[in-house]
Amino acid sequence: MSAEILAFLVLATATVAGGVVTLWSRYVVHSAFGLMLSLLGVAGFYVLLGSDFLAVTQVVVYVGGVVVLYLFGVMLTPPDREERSIRRIAVAGIFAVAALVVLLKAVFGMEGRWYGVDPDRGPASGGAVIREVGNAFMDKEAYLLPFEIASVLLLVALVGAVFIARREGGRGS
Amino acid sequence: MDFRLTTTDLHALLPLVILSAGACLVLLIDLFLREEARSRVLPPLTSLILLGALGAGIEQYISLSPGSFRFPSERLGPLLTPIWRHQVFTAVGAILLCGIALAVHWISTSWLREEDRPAYGEYQCLLLLFPIGTILLIGARNLMLAFVGLEIFSVALYVLTAMRRTRSRAVEAGLKYFLLGAFAAAIFLYGSALIYAGKGTLDLPDLGAISREGLPAPVGLAALGGGILFLALFFKASVAPFHMWTPDVYQGAPTPITALMSTGTKTAAFFLLITAARLFPHEILPLIPILAIVSILVGNAGALRQTDLKRLLAYSGVAHAGYLLVAYCAIALGQGHQDAHTAIRAILYYLAVYGITNLAAFGVLAWLERREESVLTFEGIRGLGRRNPFCAAVLALAALSLAGIPPTAGFWAKYQVFAAALSAGQTTAAVVGILGSVVGLYYYLRILVALYFEPAPEEARIPAAGFAGALTLGLSGAAILLFGIFPSLLVDPLIHIRL
Numbered sequence: 001m002s003a004e005i006l007a008f009l010v011l012a013t014a015t016v017a018g019g020v021v022t023l024w025s026r027y028v029v030h031s032a033f034g035l036m037l038s039l040l041g042v043a044g045f046y047v048l049l050g051s052d053f054l055a056v057t058q059v060v061v062y063v064g065g066v067v068v069l070y071l072f073g074v075m076l077t078p079p080d081r082e083e084r085s086i087r088r089i090a091v092a093g094i095f096a097v098a099a100l101v102v103l104l105k106a107v108f109g110m111e112g113r114w115y116g117v118d119p120d121r122g123p124a125s126g127g128a129v130i131r132e133v134g135n136a137f138m139d140k141e142a143y144l145l146p147f148e149i150a151s152v153l154l155l156v157a158l159v160g161a162v163f164i165a166r167r168e169g170g171r172g173s
Numbered sequence: 174m175d176f177r178l179t180t181t182d183l184h185a186l187l188p189l190v191i192l193s194a195g196a197c198l199v200l201l202i203d204l205f206l207r208e209e210a211r212s213r214v215l216p217p218l219t220s221l222i223l224l225g226a227l228g229a230g231i232e233q234y235i236s237l238s239p240g241s242f243r244f245p246s247e248r249l250g251p252l253l254t255p256i257w258r259h260q261v262f263t264a265v266g267a268i269l270l271c272g273i274a275l276a277v278h279w280i281s282t283s284w285l286r287e288e289d290r291p292a293y294g295e296y297q298c299l300l301l302l303f304p305i306g307t308i309l310l311i312g313a314r315n316l317m318l319a320f321v322g323l324e325i326f327s328v329a330l331y332v333l334t335a336m337r338r339t340r341s342r343a344v345e346a347g348l349k350y351f352l353l354g355a356f357a358a359a360i361f362l363y364g365s366a367l368i369y370a371g372k373g374t375l376d377l378p379d380l381g382a383i384s385r386e387g388l389p390a391p392v393g394l395a396a397l398g399g400g401i402l403f404l405a406l407f408f409k410a411s412v413a414p415f416h417m418w419t420p421d422v423y424q425g426a427p428t429p430i431t432a433l434m435s436t437g438t439k440t441a442a443f444f445l446l447i448t449a450a451r452l453f454p455h456e457i458l459p460l461i462p463i464l465a466i467v468s469i470l471v472g473n474a475g476a477l478r479q480t481d482l483k484r485l486l487a488y489s490g491v492a493h494a495g496y497l498l499v500a501y502c503a504i505a506l507g508q509g510h511q512d513a514h515t516a517i518r519a520i521l522y523y524l525a526v527y528g529i530t531n532l533a534a535f536g537v538l539a540w541l542e543r544r545e546e547s548v549l550t551f552e553g554i555r556g557l558g559r560r561n562p563f564c565a566a567v568l569a570l571a572a573l574s575l576a577g578i579p580p581t582a583g584f585w586a587k588y589q590v591f592a593a594a595l596s597a598g599q600t601t602a603a604v605v606g607i608l609g610s611v612v613g614l615y616y617y618l619r620i621l622v623a624l625y626f627e628p629a630p631e632e633a634r635i636p637a638a639g640f641a642g643a644l645t646l647g648l649s650g651a652a653i654l655l656f657g658i659f660p661s662l663l664v665d666p667l668i669h670i671r672l
Contacts, residue, residue: 107393108393142253142256143256143315144252145253146317149321149322149325157194157326160329162295
């Protein structure tokens with residue numbers, strides 16, 4: 001067993017175990033930590049695939065940002081211990097199994113054609129990925145406009161958050 | 174590699190540039206004004222910015238139409254070519270969306286003044302940002318750009334829906350819309366990711382090019398991603414059975430915002446449905462006529478039972494999404510290139526007419542609503558024909574146009590949609606659509622009966638509307654009649670649309 005397969009197995013176990021904890025834990029805090037484990041595992045996959053840039057982004061945005069935000073949210077909201085109803089779990093389970101079947105069928109319908117991933121290419125050396133990301137912005141695929149326009153999205157979110165969260169006494173008073 | 178933006182690029186993005194610069198300007202100026210000055214300065218400034226963007230859209234339309242000699246080369250530079258659609262299609266979308274935003278702005282000026290602490294700056298900034306998102310969605314040649322546009326206008330709408338934070342119903346509507354909308358956005362993104370995994374590209378293929386060369390249908394993950402992507406779009410267009418949020422959110426949102434939601438969101442969603450048509454998985458193509466039929470049935474059946482006019486218009490919106498889908502069948506399932514283009518023109522015509530009509534209807538409701546909420550039922554419009562003939566006439570025209578009765582524009586809109594479906598061989602969907610609009614007659618005519626044939630309640634007082642609101646209502650009422658009597662006024666400008 002090569003080191004790569006071993007690393008994959010460890011990461012896959014961590015990712016799935018984290019997901020299971022997220023779903024089944026009775027405490028939201030445990031769920032958040034399970035989610036963190038799962039997301040870290042995914043970051044590990046990115047490293048294995050040679051996409052160090054994506055891995056770092058995953059850690060910074062999801063593990064560092066989103067999960068911490070969840071934990072703050074959990075801290076600031078009063079606990080609510082609602083019992084799960086069997087019927088809901090059953091309905092959700094049916095939908096989940098159906099979705100899994102469709103996804104598996106689609107994956108096997110690919111007949112080995114994964115355009116997003118080039119299996120022949122080994123892990124890229126450090127820096128190459130970042131260069132490719134940079135090229136995608138300006139050169140080959142011209143993602144410059146979405147990148148710039150994302151600032152408008154941030155502006156909307158910022159104005160909206162202030163608008164909704166401002167104090168009742170009116171602005172600036 | 175040449176990274177410079179060309180003048181054509183700037184010309185293509187001009188409405189977006191005007192709107193985003195304008196939104197920042199409104200926010201900045203708002204900082205330096207006193208409370209009394211805001212109501213005098215900001216609304217005219219917003220009108221000016223929206224008129225500018227509308228003008229830019231019209232200018233693009235003229236220069237892109239064949240026969241124009243002003244911009245001989247309309248080729249975009251290397252930075253925009255792969256990602257932006259500099260076509261008549263986009264220009265028409267920009268004109269529609271800027272027009273809708275302008276009308277909503279005018280409807281809401283007098284309404285905003287009645288609020289306890291009107292937040293002019295934030296409200297108008299968000300109103301200017303909304304068309305940016307929708308125009309991006311329309312012009313995008315790439316799913317990534319479309320997603321950013323979708324998020325921009327959705328976030329703006331979530332906030333506008335919940336802007337009256339002291340009312341529990343508005344907060345409930347905002348929260349509901351936000352949670353479901355965020356879920357839909359995530360689904361959109363998941364679909365895009367699967368499409369990328371399957372095809373290695375996020376491009377939206379051109380309709381014309383694909384149907385001519387007969388490229389292979391999406392398979393495997395790309396097909397699954399396409400299906401998931403369309404779920405999110407159907408949600409935004411409030412197609413049944415993805416319409417559950419519509420009545421509650423329409424009812425809870427401030428009425429001008431409901432107008433924006435029902436016209437702007439639906440327009441943008443259907444524009445993207447058109448450009449993304451080739452991503453729909455072929456295995457489940459027969460679902461589209463079924464969804465159209467379900468929407469028509471659910472929308473009309475739901476509207477029959479309503480007494481609240483905003484909920485009634487929400488369910489009628491679901492039914493109208495169904496009529497639009499009937500024409501969409503011709504694009505998705507039609508064989509010929511010609512069918513698709515006829516259907517695209519029919520859908521755009523319908524969206525324009527539906528936009529004008531809904532703005533008129535919600536404009537009247539916003540005028541009558543003000544602080545008391547009881548006015549929004551049938552009870553509230555009883556005898557309006559005698560109390561306020563102008564309001565009643567506009568609402569009556571809107572109801573007739575929604576029902577599709579000549580000589581209103583709604584008749585021609587329905588006619589074109591069903592004709593496009595029939596010529597593409599979609600008989601079942603078209604017949605259900607025609608039957609559905611007959612059922613719809615009942616509740617639209619109930620509005621007319623309440624307006625003109627029922628006695629007015631005693632001490633009923635109609636508040637005075639501002640000049641801008643009255644102007645919008647007058648213009649949209651006149652447009653409903655004008656486009657109904659001379660439909661070619663709106664048909665001819667759409668002839669040059671190619672995709």
